[in-house]
Amino acid sequence: MGMSTGSGGATPNINVTPLIDVLLVLLIIFMCITPLKPSRFEAKVPAEPKDQQDVQVKPNPLTLVVAINKETKGITLNNENFGDVSDTEKLNNKLSEIFRERENNGVFREGTNEVEKTIFIKSPKSVRYGDVVRVIDAAKSAGASPIGLQIDDLTD
């Protein structure tokens, strides 16, 4: 009689530990996914060109233009080669170096006391957006700001 009550009390217990394990893991997964904070790169675009054809623009010697080559996926900075879209480290290092130098020498944007760190990105229209963003990322992490996107006169 004593034995039978004992075993009778133990049998209806279900082992819920694995269930709780699975639930906890699922819960943690959902909690991680939910609060992903959105982030963005801020880019500037030039205003729409007006109909004044004869405006003479003085070229700025400090301008840095990063261009992407359509065929080779190579990156050029002011027509010098710096790696390609799959390896943006070279570009990043070079830009960091240029900005550091400018900071030390006090190269300022005209009329302000900010160091000139403007960068223009120029890419043919058929390049993948993902590749362009990688280049922007490399420039941004080197400290470039503002980043301008060239919109007019892009090649296919």
Next chain:
Amino acid sequence: MAMQLGGSDEFNSEINVTPMVDVMLVLLIIFMIVTPLLQQGVSVNLPREMISPDEDADIAKDTSVIVAIPDNNNFYIGKEQYPLDALGDVIKRRMEGKTPDKRIVYIKSGVDVDYGRVVSAIETIRKQDIDKIGLVADRKKGVAAPKQ
């Protein structure tokens, strides 16, 4: 002896987990329901693992204008699809009354979209007198926020 083993001793050592499981299940269900609701607009294969994008809480706001380009042929604002030449009017309408520093249009473009499509969207945007574009990208986890 037999009474001791099967009796009160064994029952004392077990924790009643049923309420905990109940709470877990409810939480789980809440999260499962809330997660898809939080996502606005269409799903886009955003650039991931970026090192330096700035966090911007405005992207999630209802009032901000986000142009989504999931593939080469479609432009969406919110959940509505628009042809390229209609984008401008919609953006203009939604930008009305915003202060100059809030005049920014966010672009959510898939990584496999041609840059030319993004450029054509930007071209439409800047015709509305907007010169700031936010390129939405996912930041790599565990990287410290870049200083502004």
